[in-house]
Every structure is written in C-alpha cells, then in structure tokens.
Amino acid sequence: MALGAAGLMxxxxxxxxxxxxxxxxxxxxxxxxLHQAGIDTPAPAVTAIVAYHLSAGIQVEALARLMRVWSSDxxxxxxxxxxxxxxxxxxxxxxxxxxxxxxxxxxxxxxxxLAAKRPEGFIDIPVMQHDKLLDRWSGGDLILMIAADDETxxxxxxxxLTRDAATFASxxxxxAGFWRGVDGMGSPVTGRNLFGQVDGTANPTGxxxxxxxWVDDTWMAGGTTMVLRRVEMNLDLWDxxxxxxxxxxxxxxxxxxxxxxxxxxxxxxxxxxxGADGGLVIAENAHSRLAHPDTNNGRRMLRHGLNYVHDENGxxxxxLLFIAFVRSIASQFxxxxxxxxxxxxxxxxxxxxxxxxWAMPGGFPQNGWLAQGLFDA
Amino acid sequence: MSIPRRTALLVGLGALAACSSKPSSSSDxxxxxxxxxxxxxxxxxxxxxxSAFMTLVNPGDANVSLTRASTSAAGMAQIHEMVKGADxxxxxxxxxAGIVIPAGSHAHLTPGSYHIMLMMLKEKLPVGAEVTLxxxxxxxxxxxxxxxxxxxxxxxxxxHSPSASxxxxxxxx
Numbered sequence: 001m002a003l004g005a006a007g008l009m010x011x012x013x014x015x016x017x018x019x020x021x022x023x024x025x026x027x028x029x030x031x032x033x034l035h036q037a038g039i040d041t042p043a044p045a046v047t048a049i050v051a052y053h054l055s056a057g058i059q060v061e062a063l064a065r066l067m068r069v070w071s072s073d074x075x076x077x078x079x080x081x082x083x084x085x086x087x088x089x090x091x092x093x094x095x096x097x098x099x100x101x102x103x104x105x106x107x108x109x110x111x112x113x114l115a116a117k118r119p120e121g122f123i124d125i126p127v128m129q130h131d132k133l134l135d136r137w138s139g140g141d142l143i144l145m146i147a148a149d150d151e152t153x154x155x156x157x158x159x160x161l162t163r164d165a166a167t168f169a170s171x172x173x174x175x176a177g178f179w180r181g182v183d184g185m186g187s188p189v190t191g192r193n194l195f196g197q198v199d200g201t202a203n204p205t206g207x208x209x210x211x212x213x214w215v216d217d218t219w220m221a222g223g224t225t226m227v228l229r230r231v232e233m234n235l236d237l238w239d240x241x242x243x244x245x246x247x248x249x250x251x252x253x254x255x256x257x258x259x260x261x262x263x264x265x266x267x268x269x270x271x272x273x274x275g276a277d278g279g280l281v282i283a284e285n286a287h288s289r290l291a292h293p294d295t296n297n298g299r300r301m302l303r304h305g306l307n308y309v310h311d312e313n314g315x316x317x318x319x320l321l322f323i324a325f326v327r328s329i330a331s332q333f334x335x336x337x338x339x340x341x342x343x344x345x346x347x348x349x350x351x352x353x354x355x356x357x358w359a360m361p362g363g364f365p366q367n368g369w370l371a372q373g374l375f376d377a
Numbered sequence: 378m379s380i381p382r383r384t385a386l387l388v389g390l391g392a393l394a395a396c397s398s399k400p401s402s403s404s405d406x407x408x409x410x411x412x413x414x415x416x417x418x419x420x421x422x423x424x425x426x427x428s429a430f431m432t433l434v435n436p437g438d439a440n441v442s443l444t445r446a447s448t449s450a451a452g453m454a455q456i457h458e459m460v461k462g463a464d465x466x467x468x469x470x471x472x473x474a475g476i477v478i479p480a481g482s483h484a485h486l487t488p489g490s491y492h493i494m495l496m497m498l499k500e501k502l503p504v505g506a507e508v509t510l511x512x513x514x515x516x517x518x519x520x521x522x523x524x525x526x527x528x529x530x531x532x533x534x535x536x537h538s539p540s541a542s543x544x545x546x547x548x549x550x
Contacts, residue, residue, distance in 0.1 A: 068505045164504065
C-alpha cells in the first residue's frame with residue numbers, strides 16, 4: 001500500500017528478553033514481529049478491551065476480509081500513520097506506545113471448516129463457586145485489546161477499528177482499565193492494584209515465560225491463549241482490615257510487595273517457613289501460596305492486571321481486569337483457578353463478575369495479514 | 378498543507394536524480410501511488426457506483442497529469458473534480474483535463490475533493506475486498522494499483538449535481 005521509506009517509520013519492538021534501557025512510555029511497537037504486541041510488552045497507562053459479536057450470517061470468507069482490513073488499520077495506527085479513509089487521521093502519531101492485540105472467541109471455531117483449527121486446551125472455564133458472572137461482561141467472538149500511553153490514542157484507534165468492522169461485527173462489551181507501571185521518574189515498576197498490593201511480581205520471564213505461553217506450531221505459531229476475568233473488589237470492607245491481616249491474606253507486604261518470608265520484592269517465597277507461633281508464615285490459604293507454581297505442579301502463566309472503576313445506576317465499583325496468557329487454558333489455567341476458588345483467602349473481598357477466553361494469533365508479516373493461516377485449508 | 382514526511386523524502390530523491398539527467402519525459406521518474414482505497418458498496422443505496430481515492434506523488438521536475446483510469450470491476454471510470462455551482466454549492470463533475478500532479482509535489486484524491494468515479498460496477502464491493510485500477514498519465518506512462526475496499530463515512534453522492542447524476546446513472550433508469 002504505502003510505498004518506500006518504511007525506515008522512516010521504523011518500529012522498535014521490545015521483547016521480554018531485552019533489558020529496557022528507557023522506561024516503557026513513548027514507544028512505537030510493530031505488529032509484524034513473531035508475537036503480537038501487547039502480550040509480553042509492558043502495560044502502558046490506558047487499555048480498552050473491546051469484545052465484538054459477529055453479525056448473523058457472517059461466513060469464514062467475510063471474517064478473512066475483516067482480518068485484512070484490521071491488519072491494514074493496525075499497521076498504520078501502530079506506526080502513527082493515518083489509517084486509510086480515516087477522516088480524523090491526524091490523531092495518529094508515533095511514540096504513543098500503541099498496541100492493538102486481536103483474538104478469536106470460541107464461536108469462531110464453530111464456523112464451517114474451522115473446527116480443526118481450535119487450539120489445544122481452548123476450553124471454556126467452568127463456573128466457579130464464588131463466581132457471579134454477568135453476560136454483559138462475558139463471552140464474545142472477537143476481541144481487541146487497545147493499549148497506549150494516553151486515552152486519546154486509545155479512543156481514536158478503537159473508533160477506526162470499530163467503524164471498519166461495522167459490516168461484520170458489533171460491539172458486545174467494552175472493559176476499560178488502567179495501570180501505573182512507572183514511577184514518578186518514568187522508570188518501570190511492577191504496579192499496584194486498587195487494594196494497594198504490588199501486583200505482578202512473580203510473572204515468569206525469559207525462557208520460562210516463552211515455554212509457558214507461546215504456541216509454536218499451526219496457524220497460531222507465535223500466538224497464545226488468553227483468559228480475561230473481571231474481578232470486582234469490595235474496597236469498603238477491605239479498608240476495615242488491619243494491615244497485618246491484609247498482608248497475611250496475600251502473603252506479601254504492602255510496602256514493597258516482598259513475600260512475608262523475605263525482604264525484597266523479587267525474593268522467592270519460603271513456603272515452609274514457620275513463625276514464632278509455630279504457624280506457617282505464608283498461610284495455607286494465602287493467595288500467593290495457592291497461586292505458586294510449586295503448589296500447582298509447575299503451572300505458570302503470564303498475568304497482566306488492569307485496574308478499573310465503574311459507575312452504573314448510582315453504584316461506584318472498583319476492581320481488577322485479570323488477564324492471563326497460557327499455552328493451554330485447560331492444563332495451565334483452569335486447575336489453578338479451581339484451587340483458588342476453593343481456598344483463596346482473597347475470595348472474601350473479590351467477586352468475579354465476567355469471564356471470557358480468547359485465541360490470539362501470532363504477529364503478521366509486512367505484506368500479509370492477521371491469522372492468515374486460520375483461513376488456509 | 379505540508380507535504381508528509383514520507384513523500385518529502387521521495388521528492389528529495391527525485392530531485393537528486395533529475396539534477397544530472399536530460400530534461401526529457403522518458404527519463405522522468407514514474408508517478409508514485411500511495412494510500413489507495415475504494416469506498417464499499419455495503420450499505421449503499423446505489424450499489425452501481427463508487428469512488429476511489431489515493432495520493433499521487435510526482436518526484437520529477439515536470440508537471441504530469443492523471444488522464445485516464447480504468448478497472449475490470451467497473452464498466453466506466455471517470456476522473457472527477459470539485460467545482461462551485463451557480464448556487465455557491467460544491468458539486469462533483471468529470472474533468473476531461475484530468476488531475477495535475479505538480480512537479481516535485483503531490484495530488485490528493487480524497488472525499489470531498491478529486492476522486493475516480495467507478496460506475497456500472499460489475500460486482501458488489503464488500504469491505505476488505507480489493508480493486509485493481511489501471512491509471513494512465515500524460516507522460517505516456519501507466520501504473521496498476523490494487524486498492525482495498527473500505528467503509529466510507531460521508532453521505533453518498535453528496536457532491537454530484539442532478540444533471541451529472543442523471544447522465545451517470547445511465548442504465549439505472
């Protein structure tokens with residue numbers, strides 16, 4: 001489409017194996033890597049997660065056309081160029097850390113010919129005892145995760161992509177989240193959820209991360225599968241607890257996120273350590289113990305959290321958009337979730353009100369388009 | 378309007394090349410076509426016609442015009458310009474003179490301005506399909522471009538005068 005001088009808009013991709021020299025802000029990501037951006041790239045300040053419902057009668061051929069259109073839009077938007085035919089194209093600008101990540105919901109694999117393309121372990125999560133799932137925050141056929149340093153960039157990209165999808169799909173729900181992954185000087189930090197907890201410390205990195213999340217073969221090479229859970233927090237009740245009780249619930253200090261058995265944030269958990277009273281320092285039902293790979297047969301996942309606030313019918317709520325990437329939902333995610341649902345101390349102040357699962361393809365080549373392999377015979 | 382960075386670089390290269398070559402049209406650099414797209418017929422009241430848009434870049438040192446357009450997707454293609462009617466309103470009409478792409482500069486075919494009108498469409502153009510257009514220029518060169526089909530937000534046929542619409546709608550009686 002656009003000619004020449006691709007070098008002028010050269011995108012830089014940060015991978016999890018590259019030590020960041022600068023903070024995570026003001027980046028320009030590319031959709032053409034092995035992996036889509038927005039998965040193992042640092043979370044910028046603003047994210048909109050939009051789920052779409054495929055219009056009745058949409059066939060595989062039409063879905064392929066939508067992928068072409070979205071690929072062209074995503075290529076332009078992420079490079080900071082105007083998307084074709086966008087009347088507000090001047091909003092596009094590079095250096096806003098914009099990533100657009102695309103995924104398919106389970107219903108896509110019921111389209112004629114696509115059943116065999118369903119990824120391994122891509123199975124709906126059973127409803128948990130503590131869940132209070134609402135249809136309006138659950139399910140969906142297509143998902144876009146649109147993230148950037150600022151809301152203007154996100155809102156504009158979302159508008160372009162939703163408009164271009166209009167003849168194929170309509171918006172089912174929109175979940176907006178935010179994350180502060182930098183300190184006041186712009187240096188990267190783990191970030192805190194609205195309970196005040198450092199959230200995301202124990203994420204895998206390097207080869208461990210790669211083995212835990214990336215699919216190596218099939219049309220999804222370079223891709224992964226994603227779980228999105230909308231977790232409402234009871235902050236009013238949480239605020240009444242003593243600090244000591246709050247820290248015991250998770251097994252980490254609030255000050256710096258260090259395990260109660262350690263001193264620094266990234267210290268490993270000593271799950272055997274006992275206190276002066278003879279009891280385990282990290283309690284049996286502490287969230288960090290129940291979620292730990294060592295107590296889950298080595299199961300790991302990449303977690304991203306996004307804080308949210310939501311006002312509706314005079315009710316103000318807060319929570320966490322819990323995002324997990326795994327290679328197989330059935331083997332890596334659901335068993336851990338079942339364990340947490342059964343025993344997690346944190347359940348008393350959290351309620352999951354939305355749930356959805358998604359198959360995320362790999363990145364697309366410069367002259368290709370998203371999930372091209374999904375449509376090959 | 379300032380020339381976008383990308384085209385500014387191309388213009389620079391063209392000027393460099395032209396410095397040392399003879400001023401003959403056969404050595405003029407070719408016209409470059411960027412960001413081409415075609416409006417979809419999805420949701421249109423009249424699915425027999427649509428418009429194509431693009432940016433034409435002329436890196437050479439002589440003006441060149443787009444004189445003709447054609448495509449196998451349409452029975453007829455015309456180059457349209459925007460003119461002010463007697464009532465002060467802007468309307469679109471065919472320009473037999475084509476579109477001038479000034480030397481070392483560019484011409485924009487955009488909604489509300491120049492465009493290529495595709496009439497007597499042979500097939501519907503759904504979003505995400507592609508249309509191949511052949512463009513012919515006054516310097517004797519021609520170029521093929523494949524343009525994606527996209528959603529169009531402005532009102533359809535908003536700019537066409539009643540008489541122009543009547544002559545275009547031909548077989549649509």
